[in-house]
Amino acid sequence: MKRSKTVHPAGKVTLGMVAQASGVSPSTVSRILNGTAVVSQDKKDAVDRAIAELGFVPNPIARVLAGGRSLSVGVVTQSIDSPYYGVALRGIEEVLDTVGYVPLFASGHWNAKEEQRCIDTLRARRVDGLIVLTGRLSDESLRKLAKELPVVVTGRTMKAPGLYALNFNDFEGARLATHHLLTLGHRQIAFITGDPVHPDAQERLRGYRAALEAAGVRYQPSLVLPGLFHEDSGLMAVERLIDSRQPFTAIFAANDQMAFGANLALHRRGIRVPDDVSIVGFDDLAGAGHAIPPLTTIHQAGLELGRCAAQALMDLLADKKPTAQLPEPRLIIRSSTRAL
């Protein structure tokens, strides 16, 4: 058996060469490649063979310039190294890969202007669709965008033609977390909020209050501390809380990073977790299970988020109605909480 020639990695072999080698016209090759029209079986076989022989790989650049699909989708994330969105990117990559699509990532850094720039760059590269992971863009600009190309957005609830929104049930997650603490007998539960400009942060606060109310526990504003979703803000919040001499037996942090910070603040003051105070986080980051103590938290499947978003976008691109749904938040009980 003769082996076929070495595949040229950069794709020096052109569609035209394939056409020539198989004795058909370039259009026919193109049609076979894209399934644009019916082609007789024998020509198709000849072309397939030529493609294999020559190691032909379509040039995506030429393809898109000629008006075809780029088989790429733009992903606007906030920070390429975000501990939470990172796994979502992996989920996206995973499903795109199975259908021959390629993700193009760009970071908006929680800044509407930058996000818009990312989108412009991505569109200039002719992505077929766009996934926007949360961010600060207005619903309005997203709506407009969706008129130009399919868009999947996470972290909000909205409806628009050409757009699919995927949102977590932050309210329910926070309710679950607080309810867990309540069940353990805690009554003085501090809450470290996220940056209030995030709708998520507001929803989580609502969930906290709802759980309190349902249990007949009075809501105490002095127990809610402003946070910014990062470790240091959680740490400082707890230091302030301790200094305020406001008694508390548990802390619910609006995300794991702040829970880690809170945990450290407690540790520094010699307060034991969970013996003296319980902590629950939110997100279930990769590190949560290996923290000391392992953190009880709300699992917010980032991986699922990515997968669902990608799947929904593929549906949109195929003119199918997306049906992907995020799983409901789940309480993961580990070792940072215990009965009073």
Add this chain to the structure above:
Amino acid sequence: MKRSKTVHPAGKVTLGMVAQASGVSPSTVSRILNGTAVVSQDKKDAVDRAIAELGFVPNPIARVLAGGRSLSVGVVTQSIDSPYYGVALRGIEEVLDTVGYVPLFASGHWNAKEEQRCIDTLRARRVDGLIVLTGRLSDESLRKLAKELPVVVTGRTMKAPGLYALNFNDFEGARLATHHLLTLGHRQIAFITGDPVHPDAQERLRGYRAALEAAGVRYQPSLVLPGLFHEDSGLMAVERLIDSRQPFTAIFAANDQMAFGANLALHRRGIRVPDDVSIVGFDDLAGAGHAIPPLTTIHQAGLELGRCAAQALMDLLADKKPTAQLPEPRLIIRSSTRAL
């Protein structure tokens, strides 16, 4: 004052239109855009004005098809959500952004075949250069690759035309870590290795042994536990160590993730850190400072790695000799180590 027209995000305005509007030929516009040749000031002014008026944005797709630069560079990382390489990606993004380049990320999952696929995909998209973050590709294939386009590779030491290699001093980092423990009076220092197929892992083992030797402490194979660079392997290594009843007062883990796992294993057995045993990690991940206790570790600037790699590639692309150098490893003393 009349405002200029709304910028068309997708770039419907073409170079040809700009040429027409400013009364010059397309070639002249192109020349001005790329600085390819000298153009008279008045024509340049006219063109610049037209560009601004029309909100013209060059189409990168057409640009590259026509044989120009794509102003994009491919980055093959191992996992898009790697806690360590993630920040390197940020570093890359950061410097590319300042010079108008765009990164295209692809994940090789520590698999030479997949890495090669990534490279092919990236090259098909006509990236101007390539950054390969460590990985399993052979030096040989990298060398060949570098003949086709500029390549920057991290995690190995090699020289080849068109290629620039950037490597950490893993040996010195490990030596530093071990030496720190030795200085604190520890003599029975366990070492959790990384996956031995990584050259890094071998270097770190060498550094550990060298420090021991320099201090006149006997190397005990029973104190070195195989690990796989992730938390669970660190955890299991320590469980095995404890069960072996081999006495030890300190642990040096070849990366932070394994150190976290080790820490958890100790915690589960009621062994206190650093009171009973000291731990030092390697990498200085984002979470290391907020671990309980905050982890003493070797700082291996991932951000710098990314920045240097990007800078070196930009140099290569500009036909300049890259000079970027990684900073030497630094010992970060936090709270997981203490004198015996």
Add this chain to the structure above:
DNA sequence: TTGTACGCGTTATCAT
């Protein structure tokens, strides 16, 4: 069902 001819937006080459 298949082929021809043209266009996508830009850059390189060759004139001038």
Add this chain to the structure above:
DNA sequence: ATGATAACGCGTACAA
């Protein structure tokens, strides 16, 4: 210094 022209590799009317 500037312009005309021909690629770049593919998709798609349109014609056959």
